[in-house]
Structures are given as C-alpha cells and as structure tokens.
Amino acid sequence: MIREAIDGENPDRLYTVTGGRSRADENAFDLVTLIVSESDPAPGMQSEHAAILRMCRTPVAVVELAAELKLPVSVVKILLCDLLDTGRIAARHPSASVVRTPLPHPEILKQVLVGLKKL
Amino acid sequence: MDSRSSEVAVQAPPRSRAPLASTVNDALKIVIVGGFGVGKTTMVRAVSEIRPLSTEETMTGAGIGIDDTGGVREKTTTTVAFDFGRISLNERMVLYLFGAPGQERFWFLWDRLFAGTLGAVVLVDTRRVADSWYAIDRLEHHGMPFIVARNNFGEPEHTLPQLREALSLSDDVPLIDCDARHRASSKSVLIALVNHLYALSTARETSP
Numbered sequence: 001m002i003r004e005a006i007d008g009e010n011p012d013r014l015y016t017v018t019g020g021r022s023r024a025d026e027n028a029f030d031l032v033t034l035i036v037s038e039s040d041p042a043p044g045m046q047s048e049h050a051a052i053l054r055m056c057r058t059p060v061a062v063v064e065l066a067a068e069l070k071l072p073v074s075v076v077k078i079l080l081c082d083l084l085d086t087g088r089i090a091a092r093h094p095s096a097s098v099v100r101t102p103l104p105h106p107e108i109l110k111q112v113l114v115g116l117k118k119l
Numbered sequence: 120m121d122s123r124s125s126e127v128a129v130q131a132p133p134r135s136r137a138p139l140a141s142t143v144n145d146a147l148k149i150v151i152v153g154g155f156g157v158g159k160t161t162m163v164r165a166v167s168e169i170r171p172l173s174t175e176e177t178m179t180g181a182g183i184g185i186d187d188t189g190g191v192r193e194k195t196t197t198t199v200a201f202d203f204g205r206i207s208l209n210e211r212m213v214l215y216l217f218g219a220p221g222q223e224r225f226w227f228l229w230d231r232l233f234a235g236t237l238g239a240v241v242l243v244d245t246r247r248v249a250d251s252w253y254a255i256d257r258l259e260h261h262g263m264p265f266i267v268a269r270n271n272f273g274e275p276e277h278t279l280p281q282l283r284e285a286l287s288l289s290d291d292v293p294l295i296d297c298d299a300r301h302r303a304s305s306k307s308v309l310i311a312l313v314n315h316l317y318a319l320s321t322a323r324e325t326s327p
Binding site (some may be wrong): 024030031032033034036058059060061063064066067068072073074092094095096103104105108109110111112113114115116117119 | 122123138139140141143144145146147148166172174175176177198203205206207208212213214215232233234235236237262264302306309310313314316319320321323326
C-alpha cells in the first residue's frame, strides 16, 4: 500500500518553509478555497509568503498556489494559516464544503449548467 | 497600469493562465477518476481555460490506518499526484476539474481532497475495464454521485449495454461514450454529469 515516499521533494526545504510545523488546521482551507491578498509583501518577509501575496492580487485557489509554488498542498495550507492569522489574506471558502449535504442545491447546479453550456 | 513594469522583477513564479475575475467567490469541484493513461488529463485539457496544472498531496502514516493497509505500522509518508484545470462559470463561480488516479492509495485522501465535490466522472478504457471496478466501488462507498464515460477512439468493441453489464453498473447511473480529445465531447460529459446531479437533487428536494 505504501509504495512511495515523498522523495521528489527536498525535506530540508519543506522543513524550512514551514518553520518545522507539520500540520495546518485541516479545516481552515479547502483545495479550492480562493485566496485574496489583503496587503502587499513587506520587506524581510519569508519569500513563499511574499510570493503568495503577489499571486493572490486576484483570487487564486489553494491548489493553484500549490502547483505554482511546487509545494505539497498541506505545506501551502500551513503557509496560508500564517498569512490568515496576521490578516494579510482573505479566504473565500467554497459553499459546497460548508453545507456538507450529499447533493448540491438544484439552483447551484442550474448555474453550473448554464456556465458549461457557454463553453 | 504604469506601475506594472516596475513589478516585473519581483513577480511570483510565472502563472500559466488568465487570472480569475476579482468577483469570483465560490469554487466548485468535479473529479474525473480513471486508470493510468485513460485520458483524464486529456479531458481536463479539452475544457480547461488554463493549461492543466499538476500538484500533489502527502499523507503521513498516522492517517493511513483508518483503512485496510495490511498491517503497516511504521510512520510512512505517501504522495498522490493529481492534475487539474478550471472553467469560469460566471462572474461569481468557478469550476475546478481534477483528474485523479484511481489507484488504491488515492482513496485514503479522498475525504481530505474532495469533500464537497459535486460529482465524479469515471473515465473507462474498455481494454482495461477491471481498472474501473475499484473506482466505482469506492465512489459508492463515499456516497459520491457519478456517471461513467467510455473514452472511445475508434470502433467500439462492445455496445454500451454490454459494458454496463461488464461493469455491473446499475441502471440509474448514466453511461455514455465520449472522445476526451474533443472539447465538445468532453463538455457534453460534464453536462451529462450535472444533469444527473440535478435530477438527483430535485428528486431529493421534492421527496417528503
């Protein structure tokens, strides 16, 4: 079952980036929570934090940040917790993960259909 | 506008896409599940407004024991990679499409990654039908609504009813043909899924 270690990434880098922490509050961010900067990068700020603030001048999903920064999603969540705690970002959470119903509301699905048909 | 050129030197890693509108505030998920090489990324690319991106999630051994792992005890880390793209639906909503491997270890991460997913597409390669059994079983286990799409390039060997039987797929799960290389065909797969979800959702709304 456990076939691969995370050997594609340098563990030292992951340790440094997160300041040695291994877990973010898992519930704080969904894969598609949209992040928006509330401030500009400040001098002396950790480079990953600064990069996130620059990227999120328009909304960017957590998973896109992970892909662009080439970091695992869980590491990006830890970085985002820091920025959220200090008020430097705002998080727009997906409505679907808040509701926790097995099926989305028909009204939402109707809007999805309209959007898809325009493709 | 005029401040833009001075920012170039401090830009973040290059973003391979059009930025989302600043008004977008709700993101939705659809997952395309299928075996290696079945055409998940091809389908994502066919409809996505950005070049498909790839990322990974890791999980340490502490979270693994919740399912049957055959007596793994030591602390281990496992990594699952997945692709994704996106479609802006309107000024407020964006849909993320994930191409996810159907292999066993992936399902340990389902709840963490794909809680709140609208629904799933199981993409089937008819030469490897058995690959899809596990995915269908797991989606049912997670209570995730889905449709099945046969990625069909060329003359099909079997009819759809034959495939439905081979997959032991119940009649209320839509089964369609598609060509993941083509935008119109991939789009119609997504529409078929959302139509299915809509039917399920309205049936629930009107049931006592």
